[in-house]
Amino acid sequence: MTSKLRLSHAAGTLIVSSVTTFLLPLDYTVASVALRDIHRDFPVGFSDQQWVINGYTMAFAALLMAGGGLADLLGRRKVFLSGLALFTAASLLAGLAPAMLWLNLGRVAQGIGAAGMFSSSLALLVQEFTGPRRAHAFAVFGVASGLGASLGPFIGGLAVDLGGWRWAFLLNVPFGIAMLVLGLMRTRDSHDPQATRLDLKGLVLFSGAVLLTVHALVTAPQTGWTSPTTLATLAAAAVLTLVFVPVELRQPYPLIDLRLFTDRTFLGASLAPLVLSIAFWGLFLYTPLYFQGVLGYSPLQAGMAMLPFAVPLFGAGPLGARLAHRISSRALLGTGQLLVAAGATLLACAPLHGDWTSYAIGGLVSGLGTGLINGEMSNVALSIVPAARSGMASGINSTMRIVGMNAGFGGIGAVLAMAVTDDLTARTNRLHGLHHNLHTLATDVATGNLNGTAATVPATLREGFRTAAAHAFATGMRSAFTVGACVALLGAATSFTLIRPPETDTTWEPGDTPQPAETALSGIPTPGR
Template sequence: MSNPTVTAAQANKTPVLVAICLAAIILPLSFVSGSIATPVISRELGGSAQALSWITNAFMLSFGCFLMAAGALADEIGRKKVFIIGVSLFALFSGLIGFSSSLIWIDLMRAAQGVAAAAALAGGSASLAQEFEGRAQMRAFSMLGTSFGVGLAFGPFLAGLLIAHFGWRAVFLSSMVIALLSLSVAVTRLNESKNPNAAGIDWPGTVLFTAMLALLTWGLMEIPSKGTTSVEVLGLLGATVVLLILFVAVERKVRHPMLDLSLFRYARFIGVQALPLSTAFAFVVLLVLLPMQFIGITGMNEEQAGLMMMALSLPMLIIPMFAALLTHWISAGLVCTLGLVISAIGLGWLSQAIASQDMFAALAPMALIGIGIGLPWGLMDGLSISVVPKERAGMATGIFSTTRVAGEGIALAIVGAMLAGFVGQGIQQLSLAKDSHTASLAVQRLATGDLHQALLELPSTNALQLTAIYASAFQHLLLWLAAITLISAAIVFAALCLKTVPTEVSETLCEPDQ
């Protein structure tokens, strides 16, 4: 029989779980909704291709840069306090974006929104770990992961629906409403907690890490317009390398580093970091690129594009739970490897559908990619803790979350540069531009799915030619993403399925969970 006291205590904590899960829904919702809203924002406010790309990249960059710092701050001043501040600011910035009429202002507010999201996620996750214990804690974090899946699955459709009936501003105002709902519960029901042994924030490491990620992303985003050999791009990437060297040197010397470099001596820890990076290249970038294809190139409206995107994201509601069941018979490492291989096959299949310019033929491979990614997605949060000694679990979780979010931002910048490069090759081969400046502007527009503006830059061409160039470029990109995913699968298999680590680390990755 169940203990009535325990049951009542768990029921009393249900509002806490609801508040944190509501906050977890709006983070991916804000990310995917921004990509759906970008084309219509472009039509209303104008702006360069680079400025429009920052609508998504600014959010992801600041989110990833400040996640570890937010976690340290939550331990220092209070987890509830950081969560409340994060959600409150997220609601505020969402509202400001919803009433904005300036693209530059939207970009700045999206960056600020990312900082607020980092505080909300760090404070919420840490609070959840304090509120629940044992199996209840596992169920709570499972619900947290499911909430992320809900945001990803329904974000594109919800954004398309809101834009079609109320305009793009409703996308951000709806995020504000959900954030306020979360806040109304958390203020009264969430308990405050701190780490009594908190050592403070590693400010030198935080500043160097943030600057390094910012310069890297900025440099990658400049490639489509400036080229890989430009002084500006080389300078930014060179400065990134210098900051990386300084960061490693500082982290080795400070007493309480934000990043414990010794964790990287565990092969499985490295393998786990490969999981969010591989999902970024195989799945997350498609949440941005495919809406551009559907809306800007194919000519669908936002609602139709949102419906199409559900083929990719709906499996994320079901497959993560199925992945947990699979671990009763198959090791977690093997399940993750299998998922990445399935995703790579889906990416290759999708490349053929894109090449044929048959968007409805893309639905089946999109679903296959979602199914494949759903397998590691449901396991990698738990794996991030299990692959290191227990006393380092907190640091490992922080590193994993940062790798996931920052990796997604960097992957978007890399993939954007690759797509622009392939588009540029197509335009150059057909000699469609009269000079390099015109070609650069046309490449930037077409690579971001703005077929209309690309045609204005190249009046001697037609829509069919540019559509064919884009389809060929996207096909090549998808094949590269498939190759990256297969390489990631090999790394994950080698690191997580081969017994090559110290015995103090959990061996459950190599064996089914009996």
């Protein structure tokens, strides 16, 4: 009877964690598809529109570690369900917003709720699953997370086409309510008995550093990477980070125990989600712009064209869980990133003006690599840390994913914009009579708005400019894919170098003295490995 009850709680926890994890990255990508329709109802400036995405992203990233610390202190179930309730209510507010201000407030509140959910969901799984069952549970979790991000353009396009932009947010509400009820019935609470207070100094410093970093990453494509605003924001983030390190080293119960990063395996497993978010998700967010801007696809058609990226995630996650018990974590994580690099290389070699089929094979290979390791990255990192501090480890892992996604969005966007500017400048110099600011035109083209940008040039030059812009955007995407392949290759080399085979069955404990890199604890005590 006890076994059945335990299995029931485990199954309920897995369902709740997976469904809610599907919704969180979905809300990151789904909003980008709805922006054009939102602008029709709320005709505000571009910066106000961008807060529909940035408000959610920045609140989400900045408060992930706070959610992990609170989960260890107050209880993982309490923090998770509180975050879920806030996320659901905020989704309703965003969907019914009477003005842009209320929509943006709803998005910020969604991000706060998402941070509480995502930072504690992995800890809930650690509590309920051990051994081979944990690897499979994390694989399901990874599939859900990957599908939420990859199906965002398709689901967003479908919702916008069928019911309008409000349904891009309202679709969260019924799922949120259902998962809240199931979570109340079938999840169990846990906390760290050694946690007596929250590290407020560390929380303020770290959240501030992440907030400033993400703000710089998401606004630099508009303000410029070398603008005083961007440089000052990054400098402020660096100062907070430098202050954060000695503060944490003096804390008896720190928000982030920095000694963990002396463990090569933990460091390698923590860098993997950062790399994957840049190399795969950074590229993924820009590819629909090619389908819409260059090929003229509707939002729904562009979302369907992205399915080759998403399809492998269905089967690759369970396959990765099986492989995790047959090969080392180093081999699995390194191979997954090599596949992402191979897929990005195939995408870079696609014809400049090819249709969606030209991107299908590269998308399938990249999606396969991502699906294989999306869950195992978290499993490796959390297996090194005792279950009592799983909230902290979950927060670190989640923060790496979200910061990496923003770094990919900003960094890949910068590469795309520079390549578009160079190519467009060379081609439009041949269009006599075009006196527009080419930098402004290139920036607009890099957002995928080729037709809208072409409409701003003289009618006699419009057709020639449209052709030049399409070629420039395709050239920019080729450069972006090349950078993504290089980042994934670097990540694979890092995983092969840092992650070590399980030579001991020792796990880091609070209060342990850090060891030199050569002798630091690096075993991955994953049962069944």
